[in-house]
Amino acid sequence: xxxxxxxxxxxxxxxxxxxxxxxxxxxxxxxxxxxxxxxxxxxxxxxxxxxxxxxxxxxxxxxxxxxxxxxxxxxxxxx
Amino acid sequence: xxxxxxxxxxxxxxxxxxxxxxxxxxxxxxxxxxxxxxxxxxxxxxxxxxxxxxxxxxxxxxxxxxxxxxxxxxxxxxxxxxxxxxxxxxxxxxxxxxxxxxxxxxxxxxxxxxxxxxxxxxxxxxxxxxxxxxxxxxxxxxxxxxxxxxxxxxxxxxxxxxxxxxxxxxxxxxxxxxxxxxxxxxxxxxxxxxxxxxxxxxxxxxxxxxxxxxxxxxxxxxxxxxxxxxxxxxxxxxxxxxxxxxxxxxxxxxxxxxxxxxxxxxxxxxxxxxxxxxxxxxxxxxxxxxxxxxxxxxxxxxxxxxxxxxxxxxxxxxxxxxxxxxxxxxxxxxxxxxxxxxxxxxxxxxxxxxxxxxxxxxxxxxxxxx
Numbered sequence: 001x002x003x004x005x006x007x008x009x010x011x012x013x014x015x016x017x018x019x020x021x022x023x024x025x026x027x028x029x030x031x032x033x034x035x036x037x038x039x040x041x042x043x044x045x046x047x048x049x050x051x052x053x054x055x056x057x058x059x060x061x062x063x064x065x066x067x068x069x070x071x072x073x074x075x076x077x078x079x
Numbered sequence: 080x081x082x083x084x085x086x087x088x089x090x091x092x093x094x095x096x097x098x099x100x101x102x103x104x105x106x107x108x109x110x111x112x113x114x115x116x117x118x119x120x121x122x123x124x125x126x127x128x129x130x131x132x133x134x135x136x137x138x139x140x141x142x143x144x145x146x147x148x149x150x151x152x153x154x155x156x157x158x159x160x161x162x163x164x165x166x167x168x169x170x171x172x173x174x175x176x177x178x179x180x181x182x183x184x185x186x187x188x189x190x191x192x193x194x195x196x197x198x199x200x201x202x203x204x205x206x207x208x209x210x211x212x213x214x215x216x217x218x219x220x221x222x223x224x225x226x227x228x229x230x231x232x233x234x235x236x237x238x239x240x241x242x243x244x245x246x247x248x249x250x251x252x253x254x255x256x257x258x259x260x261x262x263x264x265x266x267x268x269x270x271x272x273x274x275x276x277x278x279x280x281x282x283x284x285x286x287x288x289x290x291x292x293x294x295x296x297x298x299x300x301x302x303x304x305x306x307x308x309x310x311x312x313x314x315x316x317x318x319x320x321x322x323x324x325x326x327x328x329x330x331x332x333x334x335x336x337x338x339x340x341x342x343x344x345x346x347x348x349x350x351x352x353x354x355x356x357x358x359x360x361x362x363x364x365x366x367x368x369x370x371x372x373x374x375x376x377x378x379x380x381x382x383x384x385x386x387x388x389x390x391x392x393x394x395x396x397x398x399x400x401x402x403x404x405x406x407x408x409x410x411x412x413x414x415x416x417x418x419x420x421x422x423x424x425x426x427x428x429x430x431x432x433x434x435x436x437x438x439x440x441x442x443x444x445x446x447x448x449x
Contacts, residue, residue, distance in 0.1 A: 036340040051198025055278035062330035
């Protein structure tokens with residue numbers, strides 16, 4: 001239930017006054033509610049839980065974490 | 080097609096390197112609890128539990144929403160599902176959870192109209208399409224499902240869908256961490272906080288807990304690299320004698336969390352004492368509907384389900400498993416009387432339950448961490 005999966009926003013529209021989106025999960029497309037992500041854009045990756053987008057994945061933070069992890073490792077190898 | 084934000088967090092080479100770094104950092108045994116059952120499954124499924132340095136003892140926490148939903152509410156759900164005037168809707172995981180006498184699947188087999196929904200908004204659609212019956216949604220979970228469940232209630236009110244009600248069983252993670260740390264003889268050196276709960280709530284709530292109990296709390300994601308990163312950060316903090324909150328899942332979690340989602344939780348719910356299955360009542364540990372939304376409260380709409388006598392299986396130790404006091408394999412019934420096909424407790428049912436993870440991925444023997 002807490003295992004949200006990242007998917008890509010491919011379409012944005014409105015239903016019953018709610019901001020909705022089509023989300024592409026690696027080829028499987030599902031609908032999700034975007035009411036909690038007012039700033040979401042087409043092309044963003046979001047984590048979806050029980051049909052609701054709760055977080056937009058931050059590409060810069062993702063890159064920095066990866067770089068840091070590889071670095072930590074490089075230091076390990078030097079020892 | 081490779082899935083962005085997934086594949087790179089399962090990279091074998093980086094996994095090996097992080098394991099080496101962990102081995103080079105650790106000097107003594109540490110016990111870490113991953114709060115979230117989704118993380119438990121990821122750890123066991125990926126085999127991380129077998130690759131970590133032997134000094135790390137990972138214990139599994141209470142973060143399985145299906146597992147901690149109290150028996151009384153499961154029995155109430157079954158009573159509602161058995162009524163001809165009710166369509167009972169639920170997340171799929173809940174259907175095999177044992178009640179005192181039977182589960183929701185049995186209620187369905189006996190003629191109850193029980194439907195699995197992916198989102199609470201689907202339950203709302205069913206209500207619109209069936210105006211002659213009451214559609215009850217089993218609104219369970221931690222802070223991750225709360226914004227979705229709250230939205231369904233807000234929408235029911237806004238769209239004047241009167242035949243919709245929710246059976247609420249909402250719990251929160253900080254209350255569980257506090258209860259665990261306050262319980263006598265609890266030996267946890269640090270926590271991996273549930274990354275997806277933090278997408279909603281942020282991690283500011285954990286800062287006073289880390290300070291009070293002098294422990295590191297590391298916000299952690301769900302892929303193997305995320306989990307290793309979380310464990311490594313926790314061990315680095317412990318080895319350096321530091322406490323505090325660290326965010327090892329920064330691509331998804333911010334300090335403040337999702338403000339619009341927090342606002343709707345605040346609008347619809349208020350804090351209340353909640354019973355946790357296998358653990359007992361934890362003060363101010365969950366949500367109930369605010370008075371404004373009382374017409375959508377299934378317990379108020381069907382007061383006749385109010386007093387139900389419950390009884391647990393005497394063999395099941397799921398309460399101890401949920402508190403990290405026992406590993407699933409230490410249960411005499413594990414894999415014998417109790418399997419995912421014939422579960423005695425909810426921890427053997429759920430895709431977030433520790434017993435189901437151990438059973439499904441072949442952890443049949445106790446590993447000695449001494």
